[in-house]
Each structure stands twice: as C-alpha cells, then as structure tokens.
Amino acid sequence: KAGVTQTPRYLIKTRGQQVTLSCSPISGHRSVSWYQQTPGQGLQFLFEYFSETQRNKGNFPGRFSGRQFSNSRSEMNVSTLELGDSALYLCASSLEGQGGDTGELFFGEGSRLTVL
C-alpha cells in the first residue's frame, strides 16, 4: 500500500512569492492534515480537511490556505512568502480524521521550503 506522497520535496522561493504544495494521501483515507515543522517549535497544526471540507484550523495567518479535492488529494498554498515561512511542511492522512478512534496520523516525508 503506497504511503503519503508529497511534492515537491524541496523548493526555494523568494520573499513575496507564493507557493503551492501537494499531498496525495493513503488510498481510502479521507482526512488530510497539514503541519509546519521548524527547529525548536515542533509540529504546528495548520489545518485539516475531511471530505473536501476544512474541518479544523490552527493559528496561522490567512496567507496559509488549503483545499481538498474529491479524490482526497490536498494542496496547501502560502501567499506573500516571508523569511519565517521557511520550514518543513508535513502532510498527514488518516482514515477518519484526528478525532477518530485511533487518531493515528500517517505522515509524508514533507516538502522543505526555503524562503530567501
């Protein structure tokens, strides 16, 4: 069974640009969550999508947005990039969502964004 796939794996952008990251969840998983990982801050929750609807949202500015398609694939977008947006962005899928029975998240390997 294929795992969670994230593309691109690495990218470099400059301040003010925008970026789109893609995530393909495990087949059959309807929930996709996004996390930002930075040294010393751990994993910060961005948002969760379930059946094409944003179900939960973390404390990030409106420059961070996402969506989910009917095949459960998800994208997140960051507009007007800032230096502080440099991070590893992780996507995680689960069968029923983080509030589900096991709560287990299956993470991809992440997209490493560098903002210059």
Next chain:
Amino acid sequence: QQQVKQSPQSLIVQKGGISIINCAYENTAFDYFPWYQQFPGKGPALLIAIRPDVSEKKEGRFTISFNKSAKQFSLHIMDSQPGDSATYFCAGGDYKLSFGAGTTVTVRA
C-alpha cells in the same frame, strides 16, 4: 502557544541505557496521548499511544507512563540501541493533535 511541553530538548545515552522523555499538558480535554518517532529525512511515525484511563503501556522496549492528576506523561526507552537515535514527539489529542517541541535522542555505541 505550546499546549504540550516536552523535555529535554536533546539527550545522549549509551547503548543499553535508558532514555527518558517527559511531557506535560494543560488541556484536560485531551483523551489520547501518542508518541511519534522521526528519523532524519522522514516524516514522523506513530510509536506508541495511551488513553488517560491507563497508567502505563508497554510495547517491547518502549513504555509510556501516564499521571493524570499531574497532567504528565513520559516515554521510557529501555536497553537503548543505536537504531533508536531519532527525534521523538509527544502529543495530546482531542479533535486534533498538539505536539511537543521534540527530543532528539542520540544513542552512542
């Protein structure tokens, strides 16, 4: 605002020793406490998890101890091996998972 506080930030242990990582939480709505393990270049993966009605859970060399009244829980890695060298994250879950900042464990051979 970190809902789960994790310590230490890093630790070094000799092969065969015990690694101990501690976490404390504030949100009493948390009803699920997992630990995730992350190797360099990989995403985190679930290692072991516990519900608040249980005080201890053991899986192989990994044990979670849970103290509901103190709102604290810890991970013990017994007989630590070089292959255990990784970053470990604790988390508390209600409708979403809130992660600690992570602990980098280095096991010296």
